[in-house]
Amino acid sequence: MAQIKYVITDGLGIHARPAGLLVKCCEDFSCDIKIGTPLKMVDARRIMGVMGLGLKKGDELTMTFEGADAKEASQALTEFLKTNL
Amino acid sequence: MIIFNGVGANSGIAMGEPYFITKKQIEISSATTENTQAEWDKFVNAKKIANIALTALFERTKLEIGESEAMIIDVQKMMLDDGDFNDYVTDLIFEKKHTALFSIQEARKYFSEFFLSLPDPYMQARATDICDMCYRLTQNVLGNAIEIDLQKPSVVIAKDLTPSETLQMDKSKILAFVMEEGSVTSHTVILARTMAIPCIVQCDFDADKMDSEIIVDGETGFVYINADSDTRTHLLNKQKEQAEHKIFLQTMFGKPTVTKSGNKIEILANIGSPDDLEYALANDAEGIGLFRSEFLYLGRDSFPSEEEQFEAYRKVAEGMAKPVTIRTLDIGADKQVDYFNLGKEENPALGLRGIRICIERQEIFVTQLRAIYRASGFGDVSIMFPMITSVWEVKHCKKIASIVQKELKDEGHKLGEVKLGIMIETPSAVMLADELAKEVDFFSVGTNDLTQYTLAIDRQNNKLERFYSPKHPSVLKMLEMIAKAAKDNKITASICGELAADLSVTEFLLTAGFKKLSVSPSFVLKLRAKIREM
Secondary structure: OEEEEEEOOOOOOOOHHHHHHHHHHHOOOOOEEEEEEOOEEEEOOOHHHHHHOOOOOOOEEEEEEEOOOHHHHHHHHHHHHHHHO | OEEEEOEEEEOOEEEEOEEEEOOOOOOOOOOEOOOHHHHHHHHHHHHHHHHHHHHHHHHHHHHHOOHHHHHHHHHHHHHHOOHHHHHHHHHHHHHOOEOHHHHHHHHHHHHHHHHHOOOOHHHHHOHHHHHHHHHHHHHHHHOOOOOOOOOOOEEEEEOOOOHHHHHHOOHHHEEEEEEOOOOOOOHHHHHHHHOOOOEEEOOOOOHHHOOOOEEEEOOOOEEEEOOOHHHHHHHHHHHHHHHHHHHHHHHOOOOOOEOOOOOEOEEEEEEOOHHHHHHHHHOOOOOEEEEEOHHHOOOOOOOOOHHHHHHHHHHHHHHHOOOEEEEOOOOEOOEOOHHHOOOOOOOHHHOOOOHHHHHHOHHHHHHHHHHHHHHHHHOOEEEEEOOOOOHHHHHHHHHHHHHHHHHHHHOOOOOOOOEEEEEEOOHHHHHOHHHHHOOOOEEEEOHHHHHHHHHOOOOOOHHHHHHOOOOOHHHHHHHHHHHHHHHHOOOEEEEOOHHHHOOOOHHHHHHHOOOEEEEOHHHHHHHHHHHHHO
């Protein structure tokens, strides 16, 4: 299992557009991907859940990856977060 | 005369007849069915139709308005396929044996209430997207069309407008938006701004009284019904002034920037990222006088690669198709980046910044120069170095540039001719202007820093306002010295600081001998109008 942590720098937090892009980015992989905070983790391929986390600038998010391509997925998502959030 | 008051969300005055968008959000009573599969098929079919309609709307929006606005529609498409949403509906249909219509309604309530319960107003506004999508699904199940057909130019009045409703309307027939709900952060408002349509939200109006001509003032948030003649005249004048000013500025589009006595000036644009290019083009800039490269380095935790930088520079050089001057990175002072590991400084404004970093950390500099030189094969590109204080610094930069240039040629890259220039933004550079001019192809004056260093005043310290003046005689004197040194050495001198956009000094700058002024894109046409009057 791979895990990444990231502090959001985007002023609006996980708003609609990056949430959509994030879901799309996860769809390139087959492993189980979850996103959220230690209190609440949701399926990263479900946009309502991702937006519903209500994560904002300064919040630390956690992503976990479980499955065959977990490593590749975590690398791709690390890049994604840096660029988009 | 009746006046309704709301929150002005996008300025502009419009008058015309109202067009009401009433959504019959019908309340469906609980109903069960034995044929659950048939209800599920209805739901799946409604989704399919919605998907086709949203795809078409997405393409149209991307073409007519832009990619980021189109993404709003794309997100709705993704919501249609969202696992949580579909699980919820599946459970209602197959387990609870509800009809498709009732299930969609319940899902709408559940998910919109969920978003409304979030503390962030932006997320609360997303409940509108859920309602928009579910309304579409309901109408599809019922087999109703959901087109909004504006027959003539109208003031569009609605309880709330969803992005898909806004986007499908014929833009040329929307005079203004007046919404009972909505917030300034809603997508519809963002779209109204992009399309330059006056817009009022949170307006407490009585639809029954809005039967005749309506006047909307998007600046004040007032909606006038049956306006009396004084008010009407006042608003008409205001509208005329705004329109005239806009049209007047647009008449400057494509006109040469030349004074009455025939002094030809170039007005260029300052940009901070490739995204700003469209504003430079929309305002008819004659080139990019300052392309700040810091955006590539800020807001991340590792250095941008040569490839990444090359793409950004190429995009601007190609897209502009006119001269583009790229300033090498000017990190330091008020722009700090952790991964540069520059260490803490007592006084960053007088510390390791601008060209000093490039000289100390040559690998960073070389990567950037390689990217810029490669982009020069795709357009008219110049390079300028910031924060120069000595002649040796310029010689050093030129030497590195020539090594980079040779390496790239050896590697087989096609390069354009690249002019090298410097920013004049320290008193030292002003004093040495004559010597520096012999080393470079052009000067560009950064008036903000030059003023700060000359007056020994921190721009960000508001206690010093009384002592600070961008038109301080010492600064103006320096500008004359810079222009003279440039002229004596037959190189060009331009201004790219805020002073260039100050219409009260334009005459002074032109008299001093500056031939190029680089300003924010929105100032280009105003400045051109001013110069053509001189």
